[in-house]
Amino acid sequence: MRFIAFAHEDGRPAIGARLDAERIVDLSADGLPDTLDELLRQGESGMAQASAAQQRARSVLPIDGLRLLPPVGNPAKxxxxxxxxxxxxxxxxxxxxxxxxxxxxxxxxxxxxxxxxxxxxxxxxxxxxxxxxxxxxxxxxxxxxxxxxxxxxxxxxxxxxxxxxxxxxxxxxxxxxxxxxxxxxxxxxxxxxxxxxxxxxxxxxxxxxxxxxxxxxxxxxxxxxxxxxxxxxxxxxxxxxxxxxxxxxxxxxxxxxxxxxxxxxxxxxxxxxxxxxxxxxxxxxx
Structure with a gap:
């Protein structure tokens, strides 16, 4: 999978999974965490949930125009x-x-x-x-x-x-x-x-x-x-x-x-x- 961290127009952070060169699935809109930091802390279960949400593709957004964030926002080290x-x-x-x-x-x-x-x-x-x-x-x-x-x-x-x-x-x-x-x-x-x-x-x-x-x-x-x-x-x-x-x-x-x-x-x-x-x-x- 390819994870992208981004910010909505109101500044709210979210994470997405790339579908193709032009689109992502908004994982956060499907109940997953708002940051990759938190998703990684959930371990294998978090990754499994992300994969399932990518397959459901309930909220699809164009990548063009998104304000990207660093993939990991606040690492401990x-x-x-x-x-x-x-x-x-x-x-x-x-x-x-x-x-x-x-x-x-x-x-x-x-x-x-x-x-x-x-x-x-x-x-x-x-x-x-x-x-x-x-x-x-x-x-x-x-x-x-x-x-x-x-x-x-x-x-x-x-x-x-x-x-x-x-x-x-x-x-x-x-x-x-x-x-x-x-x-x-x-x-x-x-x-x-x-x-x-x-x-x-x-x-x-x-x-x-x-x-x-x-x-x-x-x-x-x-x-x-x-x-x-x-x-x-x-x-x-x-x-x-x-x-x-x-x-x-x-x-x-x-x-x-x-x-x-x-x-x-x-x-x-x-x-x-x-x-x-x-x-x-x-x-x-x-």
């Missing part, structure tokens, strides 16, 4: 992974990590598909990063890699927009990775059963104003999804709705000569094969 592609680690002049490099992103730092990314007034060094997101469906602690993928409900797309000068001021990246509305997340969650195991082998690209800046494959990750789920669960119990933003390949603006930054008026697209396209314009902070 959003792990972001740094330096997880060999070529990106090399262009960033870091040694290959022996363990996953983990930092946090906060919900205030991302917007939905179609919403603008905001370049802050304190910096011009606004970079793009195409990334796959794994969304946890079943919680757990000390999860072995052999069963880790059983804990993943589905996958989505992230643009890990980074304010590079703030990120690199210290050896802790959190500030530069969490400016308000600096990242994009969406447009939907594709359930794991629709993709290869661990979403491995999918082409991942970033385009800035139509020009391809990043072009790689999720098979090139140093630490695959199962390894990341297991590693994150060693430190803290995972919960349904938690995110693991799995890292970016080579081609970021920081590593180019001359450097390339996102600027007001630009349009940035991140595409992952069989998942979709995340598109955001860029605006200056008011």
């Amino acid at each position: 959003a792990f972001a992974i740094g330096l997880n592609y060999v070529d990106h680690a090399a262009e960033s002049r870091f040694e290959l990590p022996r363990h996953p490099v983990v930092f946090q992103r906060y919900p205030s730092s991302w917007v939905a598909h179609g919403q603008p990314l905001v370049r802050p007034r304190v910096s011009r060094e606004f970079d793009y990063e195409a990334e796959l997101v794994a969304i946890i469906g079943k919680g757990g602690r000390y999860i072995p890699t052999s069963s880790a993928l059983d804990h993943v409900a589905g996958y989505s797309i992230f643009n890990d927009g980074s304010i590079r000068d703030y990120q690199l001021r210290t050896n802790q990246w959190t500030l530069g990775k969490n400016f308000d509305a600096s990242g994009g997340f969406g447009p939907e969650m594709v359930t794991a059963d629709e993709l290869p195991a661990g979403a491995k082998g999918l082409r991942i690209q970033c385009r800035l104003n139509g020009e391809t800046m990043q072009d790689a494959n999720t098979a090139d990750m140093i630490f695959d999804v199962a390894t990341l789920v297991s590693a994150c669960s060693e430190a803290m119990a995972l919960q349904p709705g938690d995110l693991i933003i799995t890292g970016t390949p080579a081609g970021v603006g920081l590593a180019r000569t001359p450097r390339v930054w996102m600027k007001p008026g630009d349009v940035c697209e991140v595409e992952i094969e069989n998942i979709g396209v995340l598109r955001n314009g860029i605006v200056a902070e008011a």
